[in-house]
Amino acid sequence: MVSPRPVVQALPAYRPGRNPADLAREIGVARAVKLASNEVAFPPLPAVVEAVTAAAGQTNRYPDNGAVVLTQALADRYGVDPAQVATGCGAVTLCQELAQAYNDPGTSIAFAWRSFEMYPLLAQVAGARAIQVPLVAGRPGGPADTHDLQGLCAALDDSTRLVFVCNPNNPTGTAVRRAELEQFLDAVPQQTLVVLDEAYREFVTDPAVPDGIELMRGRPNVAVLRTFSKAWGLAGLRVGYLVAEDPAVAEAVRRTHVPFSVSMLAQAAAVAALASEEVVRARCAAVVAERDRLTAALRDRGFDVADSQANFVWLPVGEEAAGLAAALEARAVITRPFAGEGVRVTVGTPEEDDVFLAALDDVRSATTVR
Numbered sequence: 001m002v003s004p005r006p007v008v009q010a011l012p013a014y015r016p017g018r019n020p021a022d023l024a025r026e027i028g029v030a031r032a033v034k035l036a037s038n039e040v041a042f043p044p045l046p047a048v049v050e051a052v053t054a055a056a057g058q059t060n061r062y063p064d065n066g067a068v069v070l071t072q073a074l075a076d077r078y079g080v081d082p083a084q085v086a087t088g089c090g091a092v093t094l095c096q097e098l099a100q101a102y103n104d105p106g107t108s109i110a111f112a113w114r115s116f117e118m119y120p121l122l123a124q125v126a127g128a129r130a131i132q133v134p135l136v137a138g139r140p141g142g143p144a145d146t147h148d149l150q151g152l153c154a155a156l157d158d159s160t161r162l163v164f165v166c167n168p169n170n171p172t173g174t175a176v177r178r179a180e181l182e183q184f185l186d187a188v189p190q191q192t193l194v195v196l197d198e199a200y201r202e203f204v205t206d207p208a209v210p211d212g213i214e215l216m217r218g219r220p221n222v223a224v225l226r227t228f229s230k231a232w233g234l235a236g237l238r239v240g241y242l243v244a245e246d247p248a249v250a251e252a253v254r255r256t257h258v259p260f261s262v263s264m265l266a267q268a269a270a271v272a273a274l275a276s277e278e279v280v281r282a283r284c285a286a287v288v289a290e291r292d293r294l295t296a297a298l299r300d301r302g303f304d305v306a307d308s309q310a311n312f313v314w315l316p317v318g319e320e321a322a323g324l325a326a327a328l329e330a331r332a333v334i335t336r337p338f339a340g341e342g343v344r345v346t347v348g349t350p351e352e353d354d355v356f357l358a359a360l361d362d363v364r365s366a367t368t369v370r
């Protein structure tokens with residue numbers, strides 16, 4: 001019998017997310033609302049639909065494996081050299097490629113916890129040790145929802161090749177600010193690559209939260225990860241990118257790239273999306289306004305919700321998380337529970353969020369969930 005590597009056997013089995021159409025059918029309602037995956041609710045940008053339609057006629061050919069046009073567009077957008085950019089089949093693939101590029105078995109990857117759920121898994125697959133540093137309270141008496149950058153720095157050792165700082169943090173939505181991040185970058189050893197995972201950067205409104213691409217300048221051990229999946233609305237097309245201060249970092253990632261894994265449609269869509277940045281900005285502003293309304297509505301209901309800098313909010317309900325999410329699902333609202341910790345709720349349209357709030361009120365009137 002064939003046998004996968006022990007680390008692979010130890011990985012959790014993949015569980016697909018709940019599909020709203022299936023749920024609606026199952027519980028006998030017209031429509032279920034999905035607020036679980038941090039997508040934006042807007043339809044694809046018109047320019048994206050046009051570009052994908054035009055590219056569709058060439059899909060008998062392989063895509064450009066170097067993603068030259070997209071890489072140049074990103075370099076122009078961020079004022080860097082194309083050699084500093086690597087594209088990937090979603091930022092998640094770039095995370096994996098980073099581990100492949102930098103982590104031999106026995107080395108380590110450090111990150112805060114709770115954070116993006118892929119970090120421990122990619123460490124496991126690489127045979128690397130995961131150094132997990134617990135989040136701390138972002139405000140006196142509040143829940144543990146914020147990076148402890150001093151603790152993270154202190155936890156690094158000679159074996160640490162990568163440290164991820166998810167800013168804003170998924171799933172808590174909190175963000176670290178310039179002074180503490182600069183202090184952290186100054187203190188991290190040069191042989192450790194700091195990856196600022198800015199999947200939600202476009203939703204940041206706090207001016208004290210730095211733009212990683214600006215912060216990375218002059219720091220050769222810093223790279224920034226971004227994605228087209230969230231603000232840019234291309235989750236279904238799978239394209240993300242890494243911008244590194246040192247071109248050697250981008251080159252290392254490119255060497256681990258699975259050939260042709262950024263599809264022709266994804267490349268065309270991303271280029272078109274970048275050219276529609278004004279529309280994207282307006283959409284992000286609408287998401288932010290709705291985030292503020294949702295946050296206020298949840299606080300009015302007594303939930304201890306931190307200021308989110310992303311397109312989701314975090315309900316730190318602890319042991320009630322799984323039960324709350326199940327009760328919401330029974331009312332046709334899909335959220336993302338983290339058992340024993342909290343529930344992450346994506347900012348939807350105002351109508352979707354009203355459905356969620358009404359379901360939440362209904363759950364609370366039926367149970368003791370706060």
Ligand SMILES: Cc1ncc(COP(=O)(O)O)c(C=O)c1O
Pocket residue numbers: 038089090091092093116166170197199226227228229235239240
């Ligand atoms: C923090 C963070 N990083 C990276 C990703 C990966 O995004 P994608 O692979 O869709 O580009 C996500 C997606 O949820 C995320 O939350």
